[in-house]
Amino acid sequence: MNAPARHVSPAGEVADPRVEALVNDLIGAVADKWTLLILEELEQAGTLRFSEIGRRVPTISQKMLTQTLRAMERNGLVSRTVHPVVPPHVDYGLTDLGQSLGAAFCGVWIWAEKHCDSVEAARERFDRR
Amino acid sequence: MNAPARHVSPAGEVADPRVEALVNDLIGAVADKWTLLILEELEQAGTLRFSEIGRRVPTISQKMLTQTLRAMERNGLVSRTVHPVVPPHVDYGLTDLGQSLGAAFCGVWIWAEKHCDSVEAARERFDRR
DNA sequence: CGGCATCCTCCTGGATACTG
């Protein structure tokens, strides 16, 4: 995901271009389908094992699961705890940063739930041409 | 974007599976990099022409611009007004639905601005291995 | 169990050229 352009914060002031590139990049990294779904699951459950997350997000392949978890870990959103036992046991949980992101996305989930009918209606109207 | 699994709303109650699929699909449709950036621009400017949006989001190709605007229009997020003059003049603006989505994403932008340093730090820590 | 490596396919998305 490359880093696009200019952004003026909701507060109104124009951001320094360096920060801005970072922010846009960050939005791209974080506003990802799998990231969002995993974030949701971890927020609900607190802590989950690798395979548990897979079960809760059935449409994700384990490749994407690994990949997404790794990216989230790199971005400081999740913590990964390996218990040195056989068979292996790895727990994933949200960091404080991850939890704050979950809270930030809460508004979007609510929006989606509230307006999914409107969107569906809009789609049908649009498609009828 | 296919439609994944189960979702429990922030309010806590388990959603009806039909709504749920829609919501997840909606998240996928809406949590898209270009959609977010265009949403931001239209929210700031109120109304923009096709080429003006392109100028404000320099990294977007005009193909993706057309495509994303069309999808947003279909989802009822933007309204498209064609002025029948030569040369053509087309205005794009947010609908009420689009504005409400912009408001919902506001929290995410703020999060990104507030925590981009933490994320960068986390990345450096992670990469140092 | 929780991965990583490999292979292979498809779709996204960029570049370019053409039109009303």
Added chain:
DNA sequence: CAGTATCCAGGAGGATGCCG
């Protein structure tokens, strides 16, 4: 100006197999 059409490369992402 605001698109549509075409071509093409690269990356996303699924399937499978192996390892600690």
